[in-house]
Amino acid sequence: MLEHGAADQSMNFSEQVETNNSIGEPPSFSYAEQTFLFVSLVIAAILAAPVAEAQLGLIGGLLGLIRIQGTLFCTADGNMGANGTATPVFPNALVQLQCGGNVVSTSTTNGSGMFSILLDPLNYILSSVLSDCNLKVDTPLISCNSSLPALGGLLSPLRFIGNTALGALLSVANIIPAGFRFVS
Numbered sequence: 001m002l003e004h005g006a007a008d009q010s011m012n013f014s015e016q017v018e019t020n021n022s023i024g025e026p027p028s029f030s031y032a033e034q035t036f037l038f039v040s041l042v043i044a045a046i047l048a049a050p051v052a053e054a055q056l057g058l059i060g061g062l063l064g065l066i067r068i069q070g071t072l073f074c075t076a077d078g079n080m081g082a083n084g085t086a087t088p089v090f091p092n093a094l095v096q097l098q099c100g101g102n103v104v105s106t107s108t109t110n111g112s113g114m115f116s117i118l119l120d121p122l123n124y125i126l127s128s129v130l131s132d133c134n135l136k137v138d139t140p141l142i143s144c145n146s147s148l149p150a151l152g153g154l155l156s157p158l159r160f161i162g163n164t165a166l167g168a169l170l171s172v173a174n175i176i177p178a179g180f181r182f183v184s
Contacts, residue, residue, distance in 0.1 A: 064171035066119040066126060068097060068135070068158065072109050074144035078137060078154040078180030089113025090137075090144045099124075099133040126173050130158050135177050152184040 072078050072090040081087040095115045097105040104124075107115040119129065135156045141148035156177035164172045 064121055064163070064173060066121060066124055066129060066173045066175065067116065068119070068129075068175040069114070069116040070135075070177045071113045072115065072137065072154075072180070073113060074141070074148070076141070076148060077182050078156070078177075088144070090139075090141075093137050093139040093144070096136045096138070097133055098136050099129070103136075104133070126160070129175065130160055133158055135180070137180070141182075149182070149184075152182055154180040155183045156180040 071080075072093055072095065073080050074088040074090040075081045078090065089109070089111075090113050091109055091111045093109045093113075093115075095107045095109060095117070096103045097117050097119075105117045105119065107117045109115045135154075135158065137154040139153070140150050141152070141154075142150040156179055158175050159178040161174050161176055164174060166172060
């Protein structure tokens with residue numbers, strides 16, 4: 001017959017916790033179990049980090065993101081027309097962010113004509129983006145409306161509209177197109 005100590009050693013972890021809790025004692029965990037729990041919680045916290053921090057790292061999250069977003073309309077100048085919200089949008093258009101004449105990022109408009117570009121603040125300074133960069137659309141305007149030009153594209157400077165705080169550590173600088181114009 002097993003002695004009382006041998007019976008305790010043969011119990012699995014959940015039985016031991018139930019036994020300890022049934023007599024009002026808090027569960028006791030070994031050093032290995034405590035370490036496993038701590039590592040599991042750290043991994044869960046890392047996996048739950050916002051997408052922006054996952055893309056740009058913790059330092060990028062501390063400094064703040066730069067987000068350029070807007071809606072491209074299917075007009076001769078890419079801006080909302082006299083019809084206001086009835087103005088058709090420009091879906092599937094390639095929007096390029098050009099800085100110093102070089103394409104540094106791209107986005108394709110969705111079915112609602114919207115695009116969004118995120119920049120890593122470790123590589124770009126907000127003031128430089130605003131002064132040295134433009135949005136360019138080379139997708140032919142005729143692809144969204146047959147009465148628009150087949151050659152040429154759209155170009156827009158950028159305008160800063162403010163910051164958005166996301167939690168305690170993340171700040172997003174919001175930039176929009178200042179107004180597209182047709183370029184041939």
